[in-house]
Amino acid sequence: MKITYTERKCNLRDNFKQRVEKKLSKFDKIFSDEAQAFVVATVDKNSQTVEITIRDKSMVYRAEKTMPEMNDAVDKCIDVLGRQLRKNKSKLEKRLRKGSLEELVAPAEEPEIEEEEYTIVRTKEIPVKPISVDEAILQMNMVGHKFYMFTNADTNEVNVVYLRDDGKYGLLVPTSGE
Template identity: 45%
Template sequence: MKFKVTGKNIVVTEALKEMAIKKVGKLDKYFRRDAEAHITMSVQKNRHIVEVTIPFEGGLLRAEEDNQDMYASIDKVVDSLERQIRRNKTKLEKKVHDGSLRFENFNFDDDAEEEPKFEIVRTKKFAIKPMTVEEAVLQMNLLGHEFFMFSNAETLEANVVYRRKDGNYGLIEPEF
């Protein structure tokens, strides 16, 4: 596995970089050699945030954790990624045939919880009118939702605005 370590609002020391690579490197047994892990460390006020993204053929594995200590954030993000792999083991096996995952190393305890089958319990339809991103954020806040799908008045494409953990907003746009 290859590693790319970057920092935002923080100078990543060699010791911190080595620790992150060592901890995230434990996930190496689940991936083929060509897999690449992107580790991003950032600091916002008293929060030390670690985000790990591992793109692989057939999917993307991502986790973000924060703590008051960067080393604790690294530990938490690795635990989170292992939980995701464990929960989605059977789905990943079905989806990826010759991808970059190595399934012979998926020897978790049999009592580990599997993610339940997805069940759609409600379908909702609504008319989409073209609006600006600002109008969509306002509409989302008025409804009290965490996300809002709308037709972007500038591009006439379906977009989604959402509220991020840090209190800011995000925009999802299609890419063709």
């Protein structure tokens, strides 16, 4: 797995990077050799945030934690990623290497997690007309939603704008997924 580090308002020490590599190495059996992990470390006045995003083929796994100590945030992120894999174990086994989740996902002290079925309870048709990103954000805010799908007038592709936890906005743009 290739790991890329991004430092925001900090300089990461080698021992921190070694810790991250050691923690992420327990996922090596699960992901392909082309998997990429992106680690973003941010230091604010009283807190330190670590965000780990793992991309493998078309699948994305993400965890973000804010703690007083950066090493604690890394530990919590690894725990969250492990829980995501455990929760979706049977669905992931169909897409990932056969049997690769057994060692990681089935620790003896944790009870077996029941598989959750995805049920669509409502289908809504919406007109998707070409508009600008700014207009899409305005529309999203007007309807009081946390996301808004639209056709981008500049690219003529379907995009999604969304409200992030930090109060800023994000834009989802389609790619080929490879």
